[in-house]
Amino acid sequence: MATLVEQIKASVKEAMKAKDKQRLGTLRLIQSEFKRIEVDERIDIDDARATAIMDKMLKQRRDSVEQYQNAGRDELAEQELAEIAVISEFLPEPLSADEIDKMIQDAIAASGASGMQAMGAVMATIKPQMQGRADMAEVSKRVKALLN
Missing domain, CATH: 1.10.1510.10 (Uncharacterised protein YqeY/AIM41, N-terminal domain)
Incomplete structure (x- = not known):
């Protein structure tokens, strides 16, 4: 390819x-x-x-x-x-809302995040996987909502 x-x-x-x-x-x-x-x-x-x-x-x-x-x-x-x-x-297929939520929850579980201070670690984990497939500003909002 x-x-x-x-x-x-x-x-x-x-x-x-x-x-x-x-x-x-x-x-x-x-x-x-x-x-x-x-x-x-x-x-x-x-x-x-x-x-x-x-x-x-x-x-x-x-x-x-x-x-x-x-x-x-x-x-x-x-x-x-x-x-x-x-x-x-030329960009990969966009992720659905359910796929984004699942990836966020998996990243939170993998990093053991339990508050807003862990947001950077969670975003660092998921950003390479979602780059070009999701609006990162929207992903950031969802991560904040789940960590609060």
């Missing part, structure tokens, strides 16, 4: 052949973000890091959509929604 970076490169070629400018633009944004991090941190991006990067890009776009809609700029919100759709194609 090809790595995430290789899949995106192949998708860029497909978008160029299909003359799909909007998709191509989004894929190039992803590639440029990968390249920026590779240069800044002098590393090769693996699938876990690529997922984290795209998850962050997704979160930024969701925030932008909300701001554009509040400002009445629907055409800009639609552009961001189109980018969200393309980025989401």
Whole structure:
């Protein structure tokens, strides 16, 4: 199976052949973000890091959509929604609410957490498993609720 970076490169070629400018633009944004991090941190991006990067890009776009809609700029919100759709194609299948709750409860049990002071340990345990598959802000709220 090809790595995430290789899949995106192949998708860029497909978008160029299909003359799909909007998709191509989004894929190039992803590639440029990968390249920026590779240069800044002098590393090769693996699938876990690529997922984290795209998850962050997704979160930024969701925030932008909300701001554009509040400002009445629907055409800009639609552009961001189109980018969200393309980025989401490469992320793993999202977790259901039940799966998230089970993973949180398992992490709490495994760490022996019994209060808010253990929240960092619980989040450190579940974040790698949920990266790109769940909204971490929402997961954090659920962890707080269960630890209180």
